[in-house]
Amino acid sequence: MSPLVALVTGLVVGAVVAAAVVLLVRRPAGHPERTAGEPDGAAREAQLARRLLDLMDPAVLVLDVDDAVVLANPAARGLGIVRDHRLLVPELLRLVRDVRGGGSRRADVTLPGDLVGGGPRTVGVHGVRLESGPAPVPGPVALVLQDVTEARRVEAVRRDFVANVGHELKTPVGALGLLAEAVQGAADDPETVQRFATRMAHEADRLARLVRELIDLSRLQGAEPLPELAPVDVDTVLAEAVDRTGLAAAAKGITIAVGGRRGLVVRGVEAQLSTAVTNLLANAVAYSPDDTRIAVGARARSGFAEIAVTDSGIGIPRQDRGRVFERFYRVDQSRASRTGGTGLGLAIVKHVASNHGGSISVWSEEGLGSTFTLRIPLAVEDRPDTPDAAPGAAQVLQEGRS
Numbered sequence: 225m226s227p228l229v230a231l232v233t234g235l236v237v238g239a240v241v242a243a244a245v246v247l248l249v250r251r252p253a254g255h256p257e258r259t260a261g262e263p264d265g266a267a268r269e270a271q272l273a274r275r276l277l278d279l280m281d282p283a284v285l286v287l288d289v290d291d292a293v294v295l296a297n298p299a300a301r302g303l304g305i306v307r308d309h310r311l312l313v314p315e316l317l318r319l320v321r322d323v324r325g326g327g328s329r330r331a332d333v334t335l336p337g338d339l340v341g342g343g344p345r346t347v348g349v350h351g352v353r354l355e356s357g358p359a360p361v362p363g364p365v366a367l368v369l370q371d372v373t374e375a376r377r378v379e380a381v382r383r384d385f386v387a388n389v390g391h392e393l394k395t396p397v398g399a400l401g402l403l404a405e406a407v408q409g410a411a412d413d414p415e416t417v418q419r420f421a422t423r424m425a426h427e428a429d430r431l432a433r434l435v436r437e438l439i440d441l442s443r444l445q446g447a448e449p450l451p452e453l454a455p456v457d458v459d460t461v462l463a464e465a466v467d468r469t470g471l472a473a474a475a476k477g478i479t480i481a482v483g484g485r486r487g488l489v490v491r492g493v494e495a496q497l498s499t500a501v502t503n504l505l506a507n508a509v510a511y512s513p514d515d516t517r518i519a520v521g522a523r524a525r526s527g528f529a530e531i532a533v534t535d536s537g538i539g540i541p542r543q544d545r546g547r548v549f550e551r552f553y554r555v556d557q558s559r560a561s562r563t564g565g566t567g568l569g570l571a572i573v574k575h576v577a578s579n580h581g582g583s584i585s586v587w588s589e590e591g592l593g594s595t596f597t598l599r600i601p602l603a604v605e606d607r608p609d610t611p612d613a614a615p616g617a618a619q620v621l622q623e624g625r626s
Contacts, residue, residue, distance in 0.1 A: 283347070283369040286354070287311065287320050289362045300369065303347075304339045312339060316349065320365045323351035332372065348372040396431040400424060438568065453580070455603045456497055458488040458522045458529050465501035466520065469509055477515040480505065484521025488529045489603040492580045497600065500576040503569035504533040504596045512537035512593075528582065529602055534595040540588035548586060549574040573598065 277284050283300035287293055292309045300306060305313050311320075315333050323329050329351045337344045347369040355363035403424045410416040466480050473480050490497070501520070508518045512535045519534045540548060549570045570584075573596075577584045580600050588594035 281370075283367075285311065285367040285369070287365050287367070289364070291317060291320060294364070303335065303345075303369070305335060316367065319349060319351050320367065323353050323365045324362050328352050332376070333369075345371060346373045346376050393431070393434065396427045396434070399427045400431070403427065434568070453491040453493065455489050456492045456494045458490060458531065459486055461494065461497045461501055462520055462522065462531070464498040465505050468498075468502045469505040472506065473509050473518065476509065476512070478509055478512055479517045481517060481519045482521065483519060484532075485523045488522050488524055490529045490580075490600040491603045492600055496576045496579070500573045500598060501531060501533070503573050504598065507569055507596075508533055508535035508537065508594070511535070524602060527602055528599040531598040531600070532595055533598075534593065536593040539590040539592055540586065540594055541590055545586055545588060549584065570596075 277295075277297045280297060281299060283303055284295070284297045285293055285300050285306070286295035291311065293306050293311055294309070296306045305311060305316070311317055313333065313335060319329055319331055319333070329349075331349050331351075333347055333349050335345045335347060350368045352366050352368075353363065354366055403420050407417055407420045407424070410420065462482055466482060469480065505518065505520060512518060516536050520532070522529055522531045524530075573584050577598055577600070582598065582600040584599070585597050586594060587597075
């Protein structure tokens with residue numbers, strides 16, 4: 225939703241809520257729907273106002289002068305913040321008192337997870353005083369609550385993303401500037417120039433890789449429509465990924481073993497799937513010791529092709545496993561700097577999986593290694609599962625250790 229649409233929607237909702245609440249609170253509590261002196265139109269308006277409040281998504285509360293809840297629509301009661309006629313969130317009660325003393329107030333309030341169920345939720349609250357005049361007396365206060373948990377999370381991710389991009393770009397750009405000055409100062413020393421030029425090429429490659437992965441991630445996140453899915457041979461994807469990471473693995477004496485079931489076909493975009501598996505293999509190579517073994521294999525299970533990459537590297541601490549697919553997140557920052565990683569590889573894998581209707585998961589133990597499993601729907605969804613004749617990635621790796 226664009227900011228303009230969100231603003232207009234908020235204004236309309238606010239106006240409707242205010243009108244409905246005013247119509248309702250003007251009627252004394254327990255008063256019959258119609259009195260002898262009340263026209264039919266006013267009674268009808270009050271009924272429609274209450275019906276409207278009950279159907280609205282925003283939670284609406286009205287509290288009287290002693291902070292008792294005199295009106296709460298179903299959305300408000302569904303949040304679990306009202307019991308009988310009491311408001312259970314102290315921060316909301318403080319906001320009500322601020323509204324009585326100073327007029328309209330807006331604030332974000334975090335609702336505890338034990339009240340709303342699940343994790344904590346953030347709500348945007350607009351509090352208004354329902355009596356006005358040159359010398360208003362304390363009167364009812366209306367609160368309108370809108371769940372903004374996801375919106376605030378997206379804002380935080382966007383801020384972090386901009387900050388991280390700036391930091392990641394600053395390192396190679398700064399290094400290139402310093403190296404260029406060093407080359408100028410060593411113009412009479414060909415050996416030094418050659419050494420600095422090699423380093424400049426390394427930093428330029430790192431910068432180009434970062435920009436390329438940022439572009440790839442932007443495309444995967446919806447900047448461009450996903451190409452039409454077509455049958456893709458999993459064996460071809462694995463062969464391409466192994467070929468792309470072969471040089472880096474050979475430089476560390478790492479062997480890549482390919483196993484699992486042959487002939488699987490999924491529906492997807494071959495280039496994206498090859499990139500995803502390549503990123504998993506490159507990650508395994510970067511975080512595995514020299515002269516070790518990495519295995520990659522595929523199998524069919526429950527209508528999905530499961531592509532697993534297993535290594536015997538440093539492993540991932542338990543507290544970091546849920547975050548390794550975040551953009552720019554690194555378990556070991558110093559090691560990532562040495563390997564030249566951008567922190568975007570696993571985020572790209574996650575978005576490739578999501579765009580294909582699949583998923584990515586990780587099993588890991590510190591000191592024992594990790595297994596990343598990419599699940600992609602098979603091209604024929606009702607294809608019956610059969611036992612795999614060939615060993616999977618973990619079995620291939622275990623055989624290599626024995």
